[in-house]
Amino acid sequence: MVPPVMTGRTRPVREGYSVALVMAGLPSDVADLIAGERVTSLSRARQQYIGRIEDGEVKLALRRTVEAVGKTIEREALELSAASIGGFAYMLQLVGYFMWEEAWTSQVITAEDARRGIAEAREDFRRGVLEATVREMSEKDLAFALAMLDDSDGSRLVDIAARMDVTNGYASTYKRRLLKQGVARERPGGRLDFDTSLLREYLDEFYTE
Template sequence: MSIPNPFTPTFGLTPAVPVGREGVIQAFDDALRAGPGAPARALFLVGTRGVGKTVVLNELEDAAHKQGWVTISETALAGIVDRIVYEHAPRVLRTIDDSLSRRKITGISAAGLGGITTEVSDKHEHRPGLRSVLNDITDILQKKNSGILVTIDEVHLDSASELAAIATAIQHLFREGRNIAVVFAGLPENVDKLLQHPGVTFLRRAVRVDLGAVTPEDVRLGLYKPVTDVDRQWDSAALDSAVMATRGFPFLIQLVGYYSWVRLSKSARQQIEKDHVVWAVEQAQRDLARLVIEPVLKDLPQLEYNFLVALSVGSGPQRTRDIAEELGKGSDTVSHYGRKLIAKHLVYSPQHGFYDYTIPGMREYFSQFDHQNTGPYFW
């Protein structure tokens, strides 16, 4: 009987062995236990595609559930306030309220003697707004020594007005000492634009968690344990190669693991070998280009795109002056756009005056296509 692939390279699915985010999960867990006022009860998860924002949201929701909290999980699309008020809140109230309905007096006969008539109505049939339903929920949960977590993924400027309404309501609940926590997640450029909106002051006070690469030790565990848990093994050299190929990028961990397992399942061997990993890395880089790199580049301003192209000329971190020479521009101009790309988590500075890619495979991506689709530098 075949063994299902233990890796899940699909956005939003929690890996069999999630790694590298224990710190933020523990801080959040501690904040729920600490009570109202703990800073980590309001978090902002920020990172580029494939870095695992949604997976961390899933882990935080699991942490809340283990403490008996209820959750509302949403995406920042149009109508989010109405969905919380008219879909999620009634569901939560039906789940947590022991008295689903109440009787109300509708008529009394003469002199109030006998003849009292009643009708049954839904206790939570009509609610005027977001703050009111959240108040109702936290009132009930407070008696149960519990609370509610609201998570909102894919935040962006287009949803600013609704996110401002949510933030304002939650801010009031925070001030009242209610048991509520909120976690937002989004791409760096979307988050930065959103936080400039005048209506989201409360969001600026949330604890910002910038999600990046995980350590080689975490990568090794994330690749090794899912395989050994199903009674298969890694050749040590193959595992070393797989760890290096991922460069700590969470989505690439799942891709390399997934395709290594695919190759193994088509052989008669019981362990993943070096040739399995070589093939797996090729397949993983193809998927990474299609699912992460190309979407990142799609809406990038031409000046920043050109910077990334110029950065691919060398085999490793490039000096500011070398990038400037490649582009025919001054070092100050290059540094300006370098800072913009750092803010978007697309490049980083390993040392002063040097830049390199944050996303593995981006250098190979530009080299492979030889800039055929980029056109000339538009500076």
């Protein structure tokens, strides 16, 4: 799909138009795509990572979308939704979609609609994103991620290395891999955290005793 799209972009570029391509996917898949031989123009393009979305912006986006079609949404429903999304763009899509489905025949999206929609969104995210992410991790990738579970306020590399019983240099290799895969993110000050708390919960539930 992407190579024909990229081939089709050359004409507007030659004519002086600016071109933007917006994609969503697992970070490791996007990285592989950008590095592919058939779409070298992607590797030369300027890349802009969306990052986390502030709760206020999440609530504003949901409210405006609902009100644009003449419906309303309860304040508690907005609060519940924003808390469950955690600034993660794809979860914003999922929660919004399933919450809307729950209130399909109503003019008001209630807190109960939000709770049911959130539960469905979390399950969809688990099947579509979390399971795929963990499946693509190597044994050492997973060991590194599991070593992060003991820390509630971010992990230091030295602590992770000690739990894995490896050197800091060896652990650094897997730190870079997990950052590239979108499994982990680096906080100001250098501590590591999971890119989404849902991954932490998933690993804690299915990969620890």
